[in-house]
Amino acid sequence: MTSTSWVEVVPSAEATAGSNPDLQNAAPRSVGSVLAAVVGMVFGGFILL
Numbered sequence: 001m002t003s004t005s006w007v008e009v010v011p012s013a014e015a016t017a018g019s020n021p022d023l024q025n026a027a028p029r030s031v032g033s034v035l036a037a038v039v040g041m042v043f044g045g046f047i048l049l
Helices: 021-048
Strands: none
Touching: none
């Protein structure tokens, strides 16, 4: 059973500068957490076998 939730994205009134390190590091952290979740699911699948 899966569920999908939608989140509305409201843009800010003023543009932000592209030198924000938090924005630059957001993607690698996200990829790392997704990779960890996938590895955990594969490991859980082996346990179920």
